[in-house]
Amino acid sequence: MIKKVAVLGAGSWGSILANLLDENGQSVRLWSYSPAQVTELNEQHTNQRYVPDFHYSETLTAYSDLSQAITGADVILFVVPTKAIREVAQQVTAVLAKTHDQPIIVHASKGLEQDTHKRLSQVLAEEIPAELRQAIVVLSGPSHAEEVARRDITLITAASADETAAELVQQLFMNDYFRIYTNTDVVGVELGAALKNIIALGAGALHGLGYGDDAKAALMTRGLAEISRLGVALGANPLTFIGLSGVGDLIVTATSVHSRNWRAGNELGAGQDLKTVIDTMGMVIEGIPSTKAAYELAQQQNIEMPITEAIYDVLYKSADIKEVIPQLMRREGKPEIQ
Ligand SMILES: NC(=O)C1=CN([C@@H]2O[C@H](COP(=O)(O)OP(=O)(O)OC[C@H]3O[C@@H](n4cnc5c(N)ncnc54)[C@H](O)[C@@H]3O)[C@@H](O)[C@H]2O)C=CC1
């Protein structure tokens, strides 16, 4: 089954997913809004800023013209940062309104829209009218571009209300080192993806502050408890949170040195200021805006999320990172399962 796939966003994840699809024999067009990056990818077959020293397939072609990249595509995969999803979707809609291609829409980004708190499939559904597309599928789970680039084993989830579309996406991506499960719980998969980044910031901060393994296990476990609490209130299946896009993604992001969120937390814990951490990362740290969106959502839904609230206080209210941990510990005793 050969499909024409347009991949939008040539950062670390978009470019590596595009390369994997090319290796799988799909016909791939990779779009980036940076002409310099397109030239580097097409002429050197490298993307040094995002995936240093990786040599991309020479059959993979990059485009800076969105219309050229997506015209005729059976599948359009969005892998731009959360903050860019709506504007890129608007540009895609302008092209689809002329071509009437009706592609399947997939996204592999992880976050919640600022202010509206919408999940990214909701943003895509709003911006790309149903008559211009087929189903929307979410691709998510424990995966770092650096490891997929070296063909290490990775398992993730393709979630959609349309099982046939999820199965098609599963078939496109599967190979000997990349295995995809399908799931119909789009709400749980997207919330697991967005909210685990907040806990990963916390886990990195504990490391930077010198806390041990007990503290990190506690943070991940109680973090998962509050992710599930908010997720279930918003309609997710609780079992999704013990799956790949729940605990799986939480484990990888809260323990891996590849994680930008963990690294950002680690630097904050070690005493670096937030602006410097953001400026020096040079790649998207989705957990920072997601903390604000999740904090506001929890307030609206009246859901207790003490870890998220503590991280929000550090990131947005200049609370002292060393103070919030004893404050969390001094909260009144509670039953573990409520
Ligand atoms: N890096 C990884 O291993 C993984 C990343 N993700 C998710 O994928 C999404 C993208 O992450 P990365 O590729 O890692 O980010 P990145 O920081 O490596 O690259 C982001 C890319 O988006 C482009 N971009 C930024 N603003 C844009 C705009 N307004 N319009 C169009 N393009 C824009 C940048 O030029 C860059 O090519 C994030 O939501 C992230 O959470 C998910 C799984 C794994």
Ligand SMILES: O=C(CO)COP(=O)(O)O
């Ligand atoms: O989502 C990811 C791992 O599954 C990537 O995490 P970071 O954005 O923290 O690097």
